[in-house]
Amino acid sequence: MPSKPIPGSTGDVLTCLPSPYLPHPATGLLYFPRFLAKCRYVKEHGKLPPSYAKNYKRGLDRFISQHLGIEPAAVEKIIFESATNEEVESKLKALLPADVRAAAWNRNVVQKGMTESGRGFMLESLTVMGCADRIDEIKSVVDMIDFDEGRIE
Numbered sequence: 001m002p003s004k005p006i007p008g009s010t011g012d013v014l015t016c017l018p019s020p021y022l023p024h025p026a027t028g029l030l031y032f033p034r035f036l037a038k039c040r041y042v043k044e045h046g047k048l049p050p051s052y053a054k055n056y057k058r059g060l061d062r063f064i065s066q067h068l069g070i071e072p073a074a075v076e077k078i079i080f081e082s083a084t085n086e087e088v089e090s091k092l093k094a095l096l097p098a099d100v101r102a103a104a105w106n107r108n109v110v111q112k113g114m115t116e117s118g119r120g121f122m123l124e125s126l127t128v129m130g131c132a133d134r135i136d137e138i139k140s141v142v143d144m145i146d147f148d149e150g151r152i153e
Contacts, residue, residue, distance in 0.1 A: 002137070005148055006130035011051025014041070015149050020060070020109070020142040026089055028102040031109050031142070035061045035072075036088070039079035060109065060141070067105045068096055112141040 017037050024032040038056055042048055048056050055061065057072035065072040078091040113122045118141075125144060126132050138147050146152045 002153070003131040003133050004153075009129045010148050012049035013149055014049065014052060016041070017052075017149065019149075019151055020145050023102075023106075026093070027096065027100045028106070029064065029100055030106045031060055031064055035064060035075060036079060039076045042076070043080050060112070063112075064105065064109070067108070068100060070095060110140055110142055113144065114140055 018033045020031045020034050022033050023030055024036075038048060038052065038061065042056070047053060057065075057076065061072050065075065074095060075092075078088055078095065082088045082091060112118065119135075122138065122141070122144065123132060123135050126135055126138060129148065131138070131147075134147070138144050138152070143152060
C-alpha cells in the first residue's frame with residue numbers, strides 16, 4: 001500500500017486552498033487562484049499557519065509574480081482593499097499585463113521539481129513526510145502540494 005504523509009509532518013494543512021492545478025478563470029494561469037486564496041485567508045484570519053507563512057509571497061507566489069512583472073504585495077493589497085470578487089478581478093485586470101503568457105507559466109509551474117536538483121528537493125521533502133517511496137509518483141512541486149493536502153491518494 002502506498003504511503004501517506006505523516007500527519008503534522010509539514011505542519012498545519014489547509015485543505016481550503018485550491019489545487020495549484022486550478023486555472024484562474026480570467027487568465028488561465030495555474031496556481032494563481034491559490035495565491036489569491038492565500039491572500040484572502042490572511043485577510044480573514046490575520047495570518048497563515050507557520051507551515052504556509054514561510055512561503056507566503058515567496059516560493060511559487062513570488063515566481064508567478066515575477067512571471068507577471070508585479071510584486072506579490074500588490075496582489076495582496078488588491079485582496080485586502082476589495083469588497084467583492086468582481087472588484088478583485090477588475091483591479092487584477094488593471095494590474096496584470098495584457099499578455100500573461102499563460103502557456104509559458106503553466107508549462108513552467110507544472111515542471112517545478114523535475115530538474116536534478118529539484119528531484120533532490122522532492123526526495124528530501126517526501127522523506128520528511130514519511131513518503132520517500134512515492135518519489136516516482138509525486139513528480140513535481142505542485143503534485144507534492146496536492147499530495148500533502150489530500151488531493152492525491
